[in-house]
Amino acid sequence: MPPLHPTQRSEPALEPALSAGNTSMGRGSAVNARSRALVTAVILFTLLAVSVLWWQAERSRDQLREQLMEQAGQRSLHLADAMAGQVGILMSLLDLKLMDLRRDWLRDPAGFDPVVRNVLDALPAGFVSHASVVDANGYVIYNSLGQEDLTYVGDRAHFQAQKTGGDKIHIGKPVASRLTGRWIFIVSRPILRDGRFDGVVQLMVSSDAVAQKLAILQLSDQDVVSLLHADGTFMARSRANDDAMGVQLTSARPYVQDPDMERGIYLVKGQLDDVARTYGWRRITPHPLVVAIGLADASVMAPLTPAFKRGRAVTATLAALLFICGGLISVLLMRVARNQAVAKANEAVRVRLFESSHVPIVVMDARTGRIIDCNQAACRIYGYEHRSDVLGGTPEVFSAPRQYDGTPFNEKARHFVAQAVKKGSVKFDWLHQRPDGTQWDGEVNLMCFESEGWKLLQFTVQDITESRRAELALRDSETRLKEAQRLAHVGSWEHNPTTGLILWSDEIYRIFEVDPATFKVTMESFFSIVHPDDRAWMHEAYKRSELTRQPFDLVYRLLMPDGRVKHVRETGHREFQGDRLVRSVGTVQDITQMHQAEEALIRLNEELEQRVAERTREMTVLNRDLEAFAYSVSHDLRTPLRSIDGYASLLDAEFGDQIRGEGRSYLERIQRSARRMGNLITDMLSMAHLSRADLQCERVDLSEMARSIVAEIAGGETRRSVQWHIEDGLIVQADAGLMRVVLQNLLGNAWKYTSQTTQARISFTRHRHADGHQEFCVRDNGAGFDMTYAEQLFQPFKRLHAHHEFEGTGVGLATVHRVIERHGGKVHGEGKVGEGAVFCFTLPGPPRG
Template structure:
């Protein structure tokens, strides 16, 4: 609404006339259409008018309280929401003192606003043409939502800042000219600078000179909008020493898509690099020692094999002499020898014969390592059937039930794997001879990995597990010669063959309850070397 006035009357006189009673309806109409909260008081502080916007902001309308109690009456606090604002510091009160107060941020909390609201207030004194104070006007603006949003943003920024500053990674921001715009605490400690020393410096001030070329290449990728990860990248500390880092950087763009810089995360991997280098050195040293040890073992094995072969052949001559002369004794002097003498000669001949068999076993055992390994697909089931037929044909009078799993095929040397089955199934045949019905089984079960565990099981004499460590030793036997014949090299031979096939072998048994021998093939990366 426009206030009618005489063009000859100055503008100040219009403001003065609004405090006259006849003009107050016009004043209220103007204030009611305002988008701000407005209030008017006279020179004595009596409230003449307050519009609806001001009521909503303050929570209360007109009051007949004196100016000294305004703050308590409306519940006005400073922006910290805890400290009451004295009435004499209120903008309206100060305006009544003739002061042109600046805008003030305040907070009101009362029965209408139990949670409180933020607002901004500004008051100004109104005087007549002679300078006499007529009263004051107050304008209010609701800033609660704005303050809440700003507080939320500040809280988010504080959390982000806390997160960034407490991160155990270096954070580094640069502008489009590669000048530092931000670094966190961890990065400056990593490089030995202060924040002030790093600000505005370019990346090249902190990069090893040898890496400047590759750095420019990464910068070109950043300009094209591509992120990059720089592995094993060297940065230079303030003291001139270099550290190895892993840097992951991402380009930054403004709303129009223009490149404005980059943000990078920097990880110090110096200790990791040193540890990796130590591991490499240890591996190199270990490989050297293993190679030396392997060469020594191979040399020792060759020497032992040569010694065994030589000894075995050299022993044959005296054994032949013993056998020949004892035979002559039996043939030419039988009538002169009494029963005791004949028994002695027979014992000598039996011992010589057994010695010959042991020599053959030693030679056979040493040949296992000398035979070239020729690997093919071997049908172990067919080999087991062949061995079982061979055993049964040797003693047709025995009742033995063979259970052989079909379809067991694996990689290996057919000749050596047959030797394994001949020894294991031969032992099962031997140690079940006292059973009226013998049970011998060959099969496989899933192993811990992707391979199989093969086994030969019987219901024979078994063995005491307390002595299982003696099973695969040369000439080590768990039964006497009188109980079960043998030379004590069969299982040692089997173990050598299995080791040459990168596998393991072990036995389980119980006295009188039978035994099970299990083995794997191609399971171990480094099988133990076979020894004599």
């Protein structure tokens, strides 16, 4: 709003009067801030005390846990040393037994079995499942189980190692025995006869028996004792031994990473059961074995678990007491602060509502026209950052110089202020302007009221820029719609059956050529313009649409005053409420030009049909002439040709012995020319027939057809050797007879032009194109042709080779070209002299499914 008195200033007394609420709010905010700070301090202190208490308790528990785990590591290491010593002694014992068995085998193989029995009885029961002897070829020639079949173990790693490893004990990785089916690891020594490898004597150590021995050291149901190969492969395991067989641990284990280490401790989760354990391990030298003993973390910490629980309970109790004390103090402080805030609430409520409102509010002194207060929403909408930029000023700073109707803003403002003072309030639209010059539309609600003897003006404003733009856009859209109707010759109408009122758009008035100012639209005046011959059936169409509640689409004529006839198309539908018709709406389009174009098109089609009929009669006459010509060629040319060939043959038969030298050559040339002329006449008639024959399209298997043609061609010359390749599944929709002619010519040409090729190859394949067409190719490695003359390939009687090289009339490829074109396809050929040729033709793809 503009100022009423731009030259006057607001009185200084107004500002402290209106800012008192803000001062009270400031003092209340300060009290609340101090109270909140005290409560926050108490809460932070409580949290700090609880955190320190809990941290100290957990630190003590962690230190105790670390001591126990360190002791567990040393314990597992001592146990591993002891177990490694026992396993080492056992391996040495097995080595001694192996050397004894080897000596007895070399001395007396026949008496070897009792010796083996004594050795097995001397060992711990079940520790060695059986003993065996393997010859130099890898076949088991003796086993203590008494099985006689020659089991082959030459592919086993332990046998290969003994074969090339020298005279020493070898301990293999676990394998499933091919005799017993149980998991074993083989301890063996080579049999040397005169220094030459002659086999292996071996003891099959049961992995399960070793696992039972290892289980003696288990201290809890989660501890594990393992015998491992140096590369981490399980040899035996005190728990779940069968699951461990064939498993190799990851290379992260220290005894795998560093082969020189003898013993050590490490912590890891078990690869098989994912249980966290502390492992002590010891390498068994000189054997490639490692003993690892893992003590589960849970079993190590089990004795202290009750104590840990009691400690946590005590810590939690102390923390709860601290929280309770801190909470009580915080509640007391908050209650004090709340009482202080309530004392100031009534004073600040109006100011708080004023400031927090999202509606822009501005208060002015009615006498001076100066702004004495505004909220932050008003600053934002008017484009100012601080209230100080607005207070003390006049609404002139955010008003456009001229309003919508061009009136200066100060004149318009005095008018609305006078109404507000008189009526109490007034609402109006106002064109505003921000400091950056942008203008926007606002809806202003101006009120006049008194406060403590002062007459004040307060107004709220709402930004209606978008809605005003939408309104203007709607008006513009209506204008464009009218223009579009005028250009498209389409008008709209609406009929209210209750009042009888009919509304027409401007375009309908133009179509009916009447003046909107003088023509009153009624059903009677409308039908007065409709052609008399169309009125009756239009009445029936309107009634039928109302009864069936279906839309209607009518084409009828208008009779103009000057006698002209116009054609229009009318569409419409009815709207009902229950059984009552409440409204009818529709459109009318001037289709006079379209109707005239349709009539012209009908006349053109009739002329075209007449021309087609005349052309058909001409083609019929031409076909009859062509058939007569073909008969004439067949009869009039063949008769003298047969006479020439017959007399030449008779001359050769009766006087052949008298004809010598050049005369013989002339006679043979006459006979060859007569035969070639006969073939040429036959090919010409065939090509003429194929060009006229009706297409009888059906499903044709070109693969089978090609194979039958090849059989016919190759059957006449059994001495030739040709490599054929015919792709399967070449299915087309075509005339079977005509397609046989195509393949006979193409395959026959390939056969003919490869007659002088030593290793002839002929193929018939297909390639599918993206547009659905299929391309079929006949390819050979025969004589080929010069691409310079490729344009003559499909011309009748044109040949690219001499008659003495290859026979032919030059009609075959021309026939192929006509047949393929009649099927809607294309044919082309490519070649190179001495390297062969390829002829490809396309056909529409076969129907799917």
